[in-house]
Amino acid sequence: MASLSERLIGGPASTLSSLAGPRSGVGVIDRSLTSEGSAVSANGTAAGSGAASMRRRAAATPVVDRRPRSFTPRRIEVEPLSPVEQLKVDLHRRLVERLDLEALERIEDPTVLSAQIRNAVAEFLRTEATPLTQAEREDVIEQIVYEVTGLGPIEPFFRDPTISDILVNGPRDIYIERRGKLSRVPVSFRNDAHLMAIIDRIVSRVGRRVDESSPMVDARLPDGSRVNAIIPPLALDGPILSIRRFGAELPLSALVENGTLTQEMVDLLSACVQARLNIMISGGTGSGKTTLLNALSVYIPATERVVTIEDAAELRLQQEHVCRLETRPPNAEGTGQVVARDLVRNALRMRPDRIIVGEVRGAEALDMLQAMNTGHEGSLTTVHANSPRDALSRVETMIQFASTTLPLRAIREQIASALEVVIQIARMADGSRRVVSISEITSMEGDVISMQEIFRYRRRGITEAGDVVGDFEATGVRPLFMERLHVAGIDLPGTMFLPE
Numbered sequence: 001m002a003s004l005s006e007r008l009i010g011g012p013a014s015t016l017s018s019l020a021g022p023r024s025g026v027g028v029i030d031r032s033l034t035s036e037g038s039a040v041s042a043n044g045t046a047a048g049s050g051a052a053s054m055r056r057r058a059a060a061t062p063v064v065d066r067r068p069r070s071f072t073p074r075r076i077e078v079e080p081l082s083p084v085e086q087l088k089v090d091l092h093r094r095l096v097e098r099l100d101l102e103a104l105e106r107i108e109d110p111t112v113l114s115a116q117i118r119n120a121v122a123e124f125l126r127t128e129a130t131p132l133t134q135a136e137r138e139d140v141i142e143q144i145v146y147e148v149t150g151l152g153p154i155e156p157f158f159r160d161p162t163i164s165d166i167l168v169n170g171p172r173d174i175y176i177e178r179r180g181k182l183s184r185v186p187v188s189f190r191n192d193a194h195l196m197a198i199i200d201r202i203v204s205r206v207g208r209r210v211d212e213s214s215p216m217v218d219a220r221l222p223d224g225s226r227v228n229a230i231i232p233p234l235a236l237d238g239p240i241l242s243i244r245r246f247g248a249e250l251p252l253s254a255l256v257e258n259g260t261l262t263q264e265m266v267d268l269l270s271a272c273v274q275a276r277l278n279i280m281i282s283g284g285t286g287s288g289k290t291t292l293l294n295a296l297s298v299y300i301p302a303t304e305r306v307v308t309i310e311d312a313a314e315l316r317l318q319q320e321h322v323c324r325l326e327t328r329p330p331n332a333e334g335t336g337q338v339v340a341r342d343l344v345r346n347a348l349r350m351r352p353d354r355i356i357v358g359e360v361r362g363a364e365a366l367d368m369l370q371a372m373n374t375g376h377e378g379s380l381t382t383v384h385a386n387s388p389r390d391a392l393s394r395v396e397t398m399i400q401f402a403s404t405t406l407p408l409r410a411i412r413e414q415i416a417s418a419l420e421v422v423i424q425i426a427r428m429a430d431g432s433r434r435v436v437s438i439s440e441i442t443s444m445e446g447d448v449i450s451m452q453e454i455f456r457y458r459r460r461g462i463t464e465a466g467d468v469v470g471d472f473e474a475t476g477v478r479p480l481f482m483e484r485l486h487v488a489g490i491d492l493p494g495t496m497f498l499p500e
């Protein structure tokens with residue numbers, strides 16, 4: 001154990017509690033932060049009048065700030081460019097400044113276009129002192145083609161399958177996420193207008209538009225990536241473009257390998273899917289909910305008819321018999337919208353064996369739960385929530401939106417009898433994902449839905465390299481649904497639920 005604490009920042013075990021996050025400590029307001037006007041209270045909420053009261057409390061309670069004196073928030077690193085890459089970036093910028101991009105954009109035939117660009121680049125390089133190899137020259141040409149037909153300076157990131165998110169905060173601040181880690185990249189758009197032109201190109205291709213009268217847009221690219229753009233006056237520092245890529249396919253074996261969950265947890269969850277238990281995967285943004293749902297779906301027997309309902313079709317079910325439905329936003333005139341609830345209702349008339357709702361966000365929760373309670377078991381869905389308990393209260397709120405007349409107790413009974421398993425997945429500080437809890441919903445106790453945890457992840461600390469350290473553990477609880485698994489012909493060894 002001593003060696004573990006040595007591997008952790010701060011050395012002595014007594015400092016570990018200070019790493020466990022704000023909840024473990026007393027609310028401390030760092031005055032240096034508040035004085036800079038970027039005040040964030042200790043529990044992560046923006047500091048307003050609440051912060052003032054916390055400051056009063058902080059003044060009344062003697063508080064020890066255990067952070068080292070020289071504490072500085074960790075900055076997002078800039079991804080370094082090799083000298084050749086830097087050269088290409090410079091060359092590209094100067095070339096773009098000289099080319100008549102508008103004239104090039106009018107050329108529709110891609111072979112003519114690339115020939116024209118090739119000539120222009122050759123011409124330009126003749127006057128340049130820097131020699132380029134043939135491969136580098138091809139690269140520069142390719143980048144200009146991107147400029148004219150694609151996403152401009154961010155196209156290379158878009159083509160790189162190891163990059164999951166591309167986040168553009170105005171023309172000069174561009175971030176990428178690669179393998180769970182965010183870094184800043186040294187490329188930029190020329191100005192707001194250049195960035196706007198690329199945003200316009202992206203959204204107009206999928207039949208959407210963005211301008212001052214509709215300054216926010218959500219769209220999906222043909223490859224499934226999700227795009228959001230928000231522009232001034234709503235975005236204060238220039239247009240913001242967020243591209244969230246369609247995640248790489250990660251089967252359960254890969255998730256076990258990268259430490260997202262253990263083989264025992266996979267055995268349990270796959271049994272639950274086969275035995276048609278209703279499962280909800282809960283987690284924060286980008287925590288891996290959809291990826292886990294996709295991975296678990298392989299256990300749906302090929303003999304079943306599955307209907308999937310999503311806002312942006314991301315699921316890639318391997319079964320043959322799948323009907324994929326997608327919601328539709330309103331058109332420019334504000335009509336024609338089709339929401340998830342409409343699709344769930346329609347799905348019920350399609351003789352589904354299972355209904356999979358990619359993510360429950362609103363009124364569809366009621367219809368989905370009713371479906372689960374009326375013979376459409378084996379449903380899988382995800383929800384944006386921070387704990388299994390939070391997931392239930394989210395669903396509760398969604399149902400209250402859908403039906404103002406249902407009493408709270410009835411709503412909770414509906415939830416308790418429909419849902420059987422809640423899987424909580426989280427994105428750790430080091431970018432890795434962990435299934436932090438698998439819980440069973442057992443029944444109602446009074447007005448409260450009762451749950452019991454079967455597996456959990458216990459975080460122990462963080463290494464000097466920033467890696468999160470922890471263990472998965474069985475809680476010792478043998479789930480009540482074991483009987484359901486048995487009836488479905490699946491018998492799991494009872495020993496897997498014993499704590500180590």
Ligand SMILES: Nc1ncnc2c1ncn2[C@@H]1O[C@H](COP(=O)(O)OP(=O)(O)OP(=O)(O)O)[C@@H](O)[C@H]1O
Binds near residue numbers: 164250285
């Ligand atoms: N277990 C995992 N290990 C490593 N990377 C993962 C894991 N799960 C997901 N990812 C990656 O994280 C990104 C987000 O994953 P995913 O879309 O599944 O998250 P999500 O929780 O559904 O996000 P959203 O809140 O946007 O719906 C993807 O790029 C995906 O490849």
Ligand SMILES: [Mg+2]
Binds near residue numbers: 289290291382
């Ligand atoms: Mg998702």
